[in-house]
Amino acid sequence: MRPLPFREVVVAPESVRRALTQMLTRPSPSQSLLLVGMAGVGKRTLARSLAAAWLCPQRTPDGHCGACPVCQKWSDAGEHPDLRILRPDPDQIKIDAVRGVRQWAAFAPTVAPVRFVLLEEAHLLNPAAANALLKTLEEPPPRYHFLLTAPASDLLLQTILSRCRIVRLGALPTAQVAAYLQARCSLPEATVQAIAAFSDGALGRAIRWAEALQGSDNAPRELDALQALLGVFARLGQASLEDALRLAHEFREACKALEGGSPSRSARAALALGLEYLVQWYRDALAMQYPDAPLRFEAHRDALRQLAQRFAAPERTHDLQAIIQARRAILGNANPQLVTENLFVRLLTVA
Numbered sequence: 001m002r003p004l005p006f007r008e009v010v011v012a013p014e015s016v017r018r019a020l021t022q023m024l025t026r027p028s029p030s031q032s033l034l035l036v037g038m039a040g041v042g043k044r045t046l047a048r049s050l051a052a053a054w055l056c057p058q059r060t061p062d063g064h065c066g067a068c069p070v071c072q073k074w075s076d077a078g079e080h081p082d083l084r085i086l087r088p089d090p091d092q093i094k095i096d097a098v099r100g101v102r103q104w105a106a107f108a109p110t111v112a113p114v115r116f117v118l119l120e121e122a123h124l125l126n127p128a129a130a131n132a133l134l135k136t137l138e139e140p141p142p143r144y145h146f147l148l149t150a151p152a153s154d155l156l157l158q159t160i161l162s163r164c165r166i167v168r169l170g171a172l173p174t175a176q177v178a179a180y181l182q183a184r185c186s187l188p189e190a191t192v193q194a195i196a197a198f199s200d201g202a203l204g205r206a207i208r209w210a211e212a213l214q215g216s217d218n219a220p221r222e223l224d225a226l227q228a229l230l231g232v233f234a235r236l237g238q239a240s241l242e243d244a245l246r247l248a249h250e251f252r253e254a255c256k257a258l259e260g261g262s263p264s265r266s267a268r269a270a271l272a273l274g275l276e277y278l279v280q281w282y283r284d285a286l287a288m289q290y291p292d293a294p295l296r297f298e299a300h301r302d303a304l305r306q307l308a309q310r311f312a313a314p315e316r317t318h319d320l321q322a323i324i325q326a327r328r329a330i331l332g333n334a335n336p337q338l339v340t341e342n343l344f345v346r347l348l349t350v351a
């Protein structure tokens, strides 16, 4: 797909949009920019749009012009002679790919004033590739710029982070996701609202569900998977320690169907996404202390109350940290079964 002009890319929060708009008014881009945000929040779309804007010699704060000789070089598949995209194949980025970029960097840009290297899922660089990238970032070839994306900044080497300007993308408010869908698809109001609520503020995910639903009476598989996942979470307030391994198994099974529409998503990424939802669930359980706090899973208020009553707030805070650590371990190289089993044992252990 050709890159969207920056003005058409949905970016949250608003402060990030303003900062990026301001960056586009400068004569040249940052040497290395890292876009951080959860799955489905729009990192890829934004990265392509920014690359297109900076390649275009006639860019404005709205993005690339779409008409100049540089912009005309974009293929329908979203390729450009002055852009190189590296992505995990299938679940890591290897040193050969980074070396290939270094060779490419020996040549001057073809048509644009600069060249861009886009590294998707940069946390999946293997150690050798990460070191090779670091060397390149330390001594960047003239007129070469790097755009990296990752679900969380602490998954990258500190030495790489210190070379990047970090942009943190957030979830969109549910109402904004609903408004976006309403303007662009013909689904009934109630369906749009349901998709928006389940999308967790990740517009990319909401759009995929909406597209899958257009012209079909079947709920997309991913919505079913999310319901199954919430069913597992809802039992945490009542289950006993003996249920831990079974719940861990059901959790992993529900995660398998998550993001079912995306063949490029690895099993690890799906588990990490499931754990992101579990983080939101525990945040909601913590928010139950404040009567008026908005809940992400409002429809599951009773189950959240059970969890909140069973575990005191300090315990829930520690559990939340344990979930975040488990997510990090999954995105690293840890054994998924072991990590999820340990986690559920921990979540069901009453102090």
Ligand SMILES: [Zn+2]
Residues within 6 Å of the ligand: 056, 057, 058, 059, 064, 065, 066, 067, 068, 069, 070, 071
């Ligand atoms: Zn242009």
